[in-house]
Amino acid sequence: MVRLRMAALTVKCFGSKIVPALRCTMSGPPVTPLEFLLCRHKQSFLVDSSGLAERSAASSQRAEGEADSLRSLMDQLLSED
Secondary structure: OHHHHHHHHHHHHHHHOOEEEEEOOOOOOEEOHHHHHHHHHHHHOOEOOOOOEOOOHHHHHHHHHHHHHHHHHHHHHHOOO
16 A cells, blocks of 8 residues: 555656756756656657757657657556556
């Protein structure tokens, strides 16, 4: 029972508690751990193999799709049902 309660609180904090040290961009506002994870995942798809930022519409669309897929998975994992 205690472990279940701890897991529920962890899930709630992961998705809703803003952490001052976590920012999606250097000058951006603090975000939740979930928002940070999704943002960094999306950003990882906007970098080419040599480490340079890609700014094409195709790479942006791919990054959005990947972030949406991860968000869907995280929503399933973090749901309280």
